[in-house]
Amino acid sequence: MINYIWLFMIISGVIAAVLQGRVDLVTVAALNGAKDAVAVCIGLISILVFWLGMMRIAQDAGLLVKLSKLLRPIASFLFPSVPPNHPAMGYILSNMSANLFGLGNAATPMGIKAMEELQKLNHQSDKASPAMCTLLALNTSGLTLVPATMIGIRMEHGSLDPTSIIGPTFLATVCATTVAILLDRFYRKKEMKTHF
């Protein structure tokens, strides 16, 4: 699917530029896109270095195992294929908590770390495992209790009630997350049927 979306975006962009007689737009856009991507990754370096260091302390202190023990019922419901005491569980749960409290910067390193641990359980190294898809479903639907970034932007615009969006945002993400989990289950079962 990602192949088609990729091709679609590029082809339709080039056609749009040609129709306007501005083929040069494509070159500029491509270079800008590449520049943005590298800038994002450079920005990620500092965040990843810091948070992965912090998370190693938490792991060495046994905090991640504690966290996964605490939330075991939820975790084993969502990730039946991951052993409950596997380090992946601790990272998955820290990733979910960071998302919930609007700590976007912390959520990404924890999610990546969780992916790395899930990759160790994966049999095919270039194909996503069902557990990885579930983790992504949870992250893209983004269950959020505090939309911290958006509250900040509303404050910048002089909002008198910047936090008024907390309720609706939480409810909307509950809907999205519920659907994401259900669809993830549905496709996982379908995938299992076609392969076994």
Add this chain to the structure above:
Amino acid sequence: MVEWINGLSKFMLPAILVFIPLYAAFRKVPIYESFIEGAKEGFPTAISIIPHLVGMLVAVAIFRDTGAMQFYLQFFTPVVQFFHIPTEVLPIGILRPISGTGSLAFVESTLQTHGPDSFLGKLASTIQGSTDTTLYVVTVYFGAVGIKKSLYALKVGLWADLVGFIASIVICTFLFVG
């Protein structure tokens, strides 16, 4: 309640930063060495994401900056009008899963024209805040571990985005209008 939740987010980070090292020190973990060991992984991980993200953001930029996106948006306008959805939030909903900064630009302009406390301002904020950029999340998370076949992950993410978009509109209409 709302202030309490907002404060929670503000104090969460400092609290974590104090709690983790303190707890670890109490458990006799060599915290500084542990930190360095973990932090070492940050650099290679960030670098390994570059090819994935460059590939994706180049396509997104071509799609967005050549006006192709604007072209496709007009096809959605009748659908949106049929459901009485304010047309201002349409580009936000469509762009949100593809490009977070792209949709943020539309949110900012809505906040500027209509004010952050107007119905449209609140609706735009809710749509922007209620989901993550699916394409970016899939690219970064799978890119970091070298997954090329993403199975159904993208499909699930995009459906969830649609549900989040519709839910935002329904909930905001219910809460903030009449």
